[in-house]
Amino acid sequence: MSNTSIRMRERAAVTGTDREQSRPSRATGPRKRRGASGLLPSGFMWILPALIISVGLIYYSIAYSGFLSFFSWGGGRQHLKPVGLDNYTEIFSDPVFWMAIRNTVIYFVVVFTVQVIGGVLFAAAMHSRVIMANVYKVIIVIPIVVAPATMAPAHIQVWQSDGTLNRILEAIGLGDLAQSWIGQSTTSLLVVILVGCWGSIGFGFILYFGAMTQIDPEMLEAGRIDGAGNFRILFSLVLPNVRSITISLAILNLITALKLFDSVWLITQGGPAHSSEFLGTMIYSETSGASRDLGYASALSIILMLIAVATSIIVQRSSRERAAARPRRGRRAVSEERNV
Amino acid sequence: MKTKKFLAVAGLAAASVLILSGCGNGGAADANVKPATSGEVNWWGWTPDTAVAKRYIAEFNKEYPDITVNYKNFENVDYRNTLVPALESGKGPDVYDLSAAGGVPDTWGPYAIDLEPLAKDTLGDDWKKKFSAGYVDQLTGSDGRIVSLPLGGMSAGFLWYNKNIFDEAGATVPTDYTSWVDACAKITAIGKTCFAMAAGGDDTFPTEMYHSIANSVDPEFFIKASTGKAKWNDPAGIEVLEIIAKMKKDGIIASNVLDGTQYPQANEAFMKGSAAMVQMGFWYTQYAEANSCAASMEAAGVANPTCFVQLPLEFPDVAGKGHGSQYFGEVDYGLAIAEDSKNIAASKTFVSWMTMSEKGQQNVANALDLLPGLQGVKPDWNAISLVDKSVQQPAIETLIADSTATTQTRQWQATEKSLHGIVVAIQRVLDPTLSESIPDIAAKLQDASEASTAGTK
Numbered sequence: 001m002s003n004t005s006i007r008m009r010e011r012a013a014v015t016g017t018d019r020e021q022s023r024p025s026r027a028t029g030p031r032k033r034r035g036a037s038g039l040l041p042s043g044f045m046w047i048l049p050a051l052i053i054s055v056g057l058i059y060y061s062i063a064y065s066g067f068l069s070f071f072s073w074g075g076g077r078q079h080l081k082p083v084g085l086d087n088y089t090e091i092f093s094d095p096v097f098w099m100a101i102r103n104t105v106i107y108f109v110v111v112f113t114v115q116v117i118g119g120v121l122f123a124a125a126m127h128s129r130v131i132m133a134n135v136y137k138v139i140i141v142i143p144i145v146v147a148p149a150t151m152a153p154a155h156i157q158v159w160q161s162d163g164t165l166n167r168i169l170e171a172i173g174l175g176d177l178a179q180s181w182i183g184q185s186t187t188s189l190l191v192v193i194l195v196g197c198w199g200s201i202g203f204g205f206i207l208y209f210g211a212m213t214q215i216d217p218e219m220l221e222a223g224r225i226d227g228a229g230n231f232r233i234l235f236s237l238v239l240p241n242v243r244s245i246t247i248s249l250a251i252l253n254l255i256t257a258l259k260l261f262d263s264v265w266l267i268t269q270g271g272p273a274h275s276s277e278f279l280g281t282m283i284y285s286e287t288s289g290a291s292r293d294l295g296y297a298s299a300l301s302i303i304l305m306l307i308a309v310a311t312s313i314i315v316q317r318s319s320r321e322r323a324a325a326r327p328r329r330g331r332r333a334v335s336e337e338r339n340v
Numbered sequence: 341m342k343t344k345k346f347l348a349v350a351g352l353a354a355a356s357v358l359i360l361s362g363c364g365n366g367g368a369a370d371a372n373v374k375p376a377t378s379g380e381v382n383w384w385g386w387t388p389d390t391a392v393a394k395r396y397i398a399e400f401n402k403e404y405p406d407i408t409v410n411y412k413n414f415e416n417v418d419y420r421n422t423l424v425p426a427l428e429s430g431k432g433p434d435v436y437d438l439s440a441a442g443g444v445p446d447t448w449g450p451y452a453i454d455l456e457p458l459a460k461d462t463l464g465d466d467w468k469k470k471f472s473a474g475y476v477d478q479l480t481g482s483d484g485r486i487v488s489l490p491l492g493g494m495s496a497g498f499l500w501y502n503k504n505i506f507d508e509a510g511a512t513v514p515t516d517y518t519s520w521v522d523a524c525a526k527i528t529a530i531g532k533t534c535f536a537m538a539a540g541g542d543d544t545f546p547t548e549m550y551h552s553i554a555n556s557v558d559p560e561f562f563i564k565a566s567t568g569k570a571k572w573n574d575p576a577g578i579e580v581l582e583i584i585a586k587m588k589k590d591g592i593i594a595s596n597v598l599d600g601t602q603y604p605q606a607n608e609a610f611m612k613g614s615a616a617m618v619q620m621g622f623w624y625t626q627y628a629e630a631n632s633c634a635a636s637m638e639a640a641g642v643a644n645p646t647c648f649v650q651l652p653l654e655f656p657d658v659a660g661k662g663h664g665s666q667y668f669g670e671v672d673y674g675l676a677i678a679e680d681s682k683n684i685a686a687s688k689t690f691v692s693w694m695t696m697s698e699k700g701q702q703n704v705a706n707a708l709d710l711l712p713g714l715q716g717v718k719p720d721w722n723a724i725s726l727v728d729k730s731v732q733q734p735a736i737e738t739l740i741a742d743s744t745a746t747t748q749t750r751q752w753q754a755t756e757k758s759l760h761g762i763v764v765a766i767q768r769v770l771d772p773t774l775s776e777s778i779p780d781i782a783a784k785l786q787d788a789s790e791a792s793t794a795g796t797k
Binding site: 074075078156160161162179180182183184185186187268269270271272273274275285288292 | 595770773
């Protein structure tokens with residue numbers, strides 16, 4: 001670790017400490033003794049009915065899906081046929097399911113990476129003094145505001161065989177690269193991912209832009225005094241301070257990838273030959289087809305939920321462990337520096 | 341204070357329960373109610389087109405002016421995806437289209453009332469014999485209930501062509517594989533698409549191409565494989581997929597075939613006049629009629645359309661075995677009355693008139709959308725204005741005669757799993773970036789399929 005960055009961290013730590021010292025201590029204020037009923041917020045009773053209904057509906061639906069997953073059922077007035085674990089064993093032996101999982105992982109990794117890099121770069125650029133910054137902000141944020149259903153025909157127009165992209169390629173002499181982007185297995189997933197990237201950068205930008213506003217200017221100023229350039233400040237000061245945003249984005253992207261449905265269905269319907277299939281499109285096909293099996297769809301939904309919960313816990317735990325480990329590493333580095 | 345809080349919370353809870361219960365289904369009418377001469381009927385379907393439905397309704401209203409019929413048309417996949425949740429919520433249509441394909445009478449049928457008493461009252465005890473052969477059986481649920489009454493039948497296994505494009509290109513209509521390739525060369529030379537086909541997505545439309553080619557290879561193979569008496573990866577099945585691959589290689593099937601679905605992609609290409617041929621079934625006959633043609637061209641995005649002459653064309657002998665495809669067909673759809681409907685009485689009047697009255701069925705015949713369900717009803721050519729009567733009328737009369745004589749069903753004897761398996765197999769064959777062998781693709785189709793028991797008992 002360079003001397004500059006260690007000094008910057010020391011200064012940051014000092015600044016942080018000063019800030020904490022300047023806060024009024026919670027322990028020193030007058031304390032009111034509270035009974036058991038005092039533990040509840042005063043308006044709790046007023047939100048109780050809505051809470052019961054909303055939370056009840058959510059958990060009822062999850063429990064009911066779990067129940068249905070052990071049956072074969074066409075829905076409505078058809079008979080429930082118990083099948084034990086057959087739905088789950090069928091899912092795990094279905095190559096389409098593994099294709100959907102593979103696509104989910106690829107989608108998550110690519111979209112998350114692009115969102116973080118794009119979001120940070122745009123946010124950093126907007127914090128520097130660029131001309132017409134507000135115009136750029138609007139341009140970056142627009143993709144979040146537009147509904148996927150509204151944009152799907154435009155995306156199809158761009159990516160289809162006689163679409164905009166192929167025409168541009170032909171116009172600039174790269175006609176050999178023109179191909180059926182939506183209509184072939186090797187590129188249909190790419191189209192879905194690029195559409196996802198297009199819509200996600202703006203969201204990353206908003207969060208990072210807001211988080212960067214909260215960074216203490218004194219810390220950045222200290223970095224500059226120590227001779228750090230823009231990139232050093234970005235990587236050594238800004239990014240560590242917006243780490244919580246990155247973790248939140250990781251969890252949100254993971255859940256988005258697991259639930260992904262609308263843009264995929266509208267652009268490729270999971271095809272061709274299931275090449276752009278996701279868990280969301282699998283569940284939808286199974287739920288809404290003429291000969292649907294809600295038991296199978298429920299088993300898929302339960303698997304989706306378990307993956308979402310498990311991976312969210314893993315991401316959060318690993319981020320906490322890193323956060324806990326970081327100050328120790330930092331202190332060790334500082335002490336090593338002093339010993340030198 | 342505590343009492344007040346308790347009362348407030350209890351009041352809120354009660355209000356929530358009342359609101360939620362208000363979301364539930366109101367009381368449905370009695371299924372045994374007699375037909376009425378007034379009321380409102382909401383009818384949903386993927387077919388007919390809105391313009392045709394409006395004509396049906398206008399004729400119906402001449403006899404029953406106090407019954408308002410509102411028709412809502414959906415694309416095929418949208419209809420399938422919308423109907424069941426709507427019926428399940430109790431907020432669906434009063435009358436809905438119900439097809440025979442893919443076990444639909446057992447999946448959508450449980451939401452419908454049994455129409456046998458209505459049919460008996462209207463047509464007498466031998467009512468079944470008054471419909472075309474097989475139509476009523478195809479719309480009967482496995483529990484024996486008549487879940488819908490046939491409005492009409494359809495056939496497929498042939499193509500439609502745009503005579504104007506063929507004339508302009510100096511091409512002759514294809515009768516075998518070689519002449520199809522020759523025709524395509526001439527048509528593409530004038531900047532038109534030879535054959536509009538779209539096999540992307542989740543729709544089962546491409547199975548008609550597979551079925552037609554299969555009939556050219558072996559006329560019995562498709563039904564045998566559908567019902568488990570042959571395997572999809574038997575030599576005939578492999579030959580079918582090989583022909584599909586060759587058709588793309590030789591330029592009959594366009595390179596954008598997997599970009600979208602038959603509706604809207606292929607339909608629009610043909611109706612815009614940019615493609616010379618398309619594979620569609622009997623329902624496409626309606627676009628030979630001047631008004632329907634113009635409406636359909638406008639729907640495809642053509643402003644101030646000038647109708648072209650479209651004609652049916654027998655599926656070419658692509659396997660080189662001396663025959664193309666025999667026609668295959670079945671009841672296209674029937675009209676079902678939702679059990680949860682609050683307008684069952686008016687719905688009964690509408691369904692009876694449409695499916696069992698001579699006037700209603702004449703109306704269906706004249707729309708050229710379906711083969712009438714009631715036997716003996718034929719189009720009244722004086723009431724139909726074709727784009728080019730001298731050419732189209734004899735061609736359509738032959739088509740009707742051949743379609744009525746067909747003995748092979750279309751999708752009734754195929755499960756949805758098999759149909760989807762065929763779609764994925766076609767996509768694998770046509771995907772230029774996949775390098776799977778055709779026997780492997782056929783084997784995967786066999787694994788994904790499920791034999792149907794329809795018509796085998």
